[in-house]
Amino acid sequence: MTKPAMSVADLEEFLNREFPQAFHPGSGLSIEEVEHGRAVVRLAYSEKFVRPGGTxxxxxxxxxADFALYLAVLSAIGPVALAVTINFNINFLRRPDQRALIADAAMLKxxxxxxxxxxxxxxxxxxxxxxxxxSTYSIPPNSGA
Structure with missing residues (x-):
């Protein structure tokens, strides 16, 4: 198994520096696990995430999902801030419970x-x-990936 290019601590430091508006103590986001090309992220439940209808x-x-995918990319290529989403397709399968959400992201290619x-x-x-x-991410040229 290939070692991840960035550990959980590396990712947290990178996100705090590069994306403090998205990753901060009040965001509810936590990185649970990282492997090369894989990331598991938790989003704490908050009533601010509930839409009419109670979901x-x-x-x-x-x-x-996009946050977890970004971490999966970084776990494989290292700290490349300009890796960006170019395609994103979601299928909603069932109504989520009013509790924390877990995202398990994995690299296919x-x-x-x-x-x-x-x-x-x-x-x-x-x-x-x-x-x-x-989803598909674009990796900038000369990123070392």
């Missing part, structure tokens, strides 16, 4: 310029997925 909103789930990935979202404590995402 966690789609945009909240999309944000969590890593090339020199593109990374193809998937992420599955779960309500904490449940094995049934609430959403599935496929």
């Amino acid at each position: 966690i909103s789609g945009p909240t789930m999309m944000m969590l 890593l090339g020199k310029r593109l990374a193809v990935m998937e992420v599955t979202l779960y309500s904490e404590g449940s094995e049934e997925p609430v959403a599935h995402v496929t």
Whole structure:
């Protein structure tokens, strides 16, 4: 197994420096696990994420998925701030519970310029997925990937 290019501590330091508006103590985001090309992220439950009808909103789930995907990319290529999403497709599978969400993101293929990935979202404590995402990231040239 290949060692990740960035550890949990490395990712937290990078995010605090490069994206403090998104990753900060009040964001509810925590990095649970990192392997090469894989990241597991937790989003703490908050009533601010609930939409009318009593479910966690789609945009909240999309944000969590994209965040986890970004970490999966960084775990494979290192600290490249300008790796960006160029395609994002989500299937909402079932209504999430009003509790924390877990995102499990994994690299499917890593090339020199593109990374193809998937992420599955779960309500904490449940094995049934609430959403599935496929995504492609663009990796800038000369990034060392």
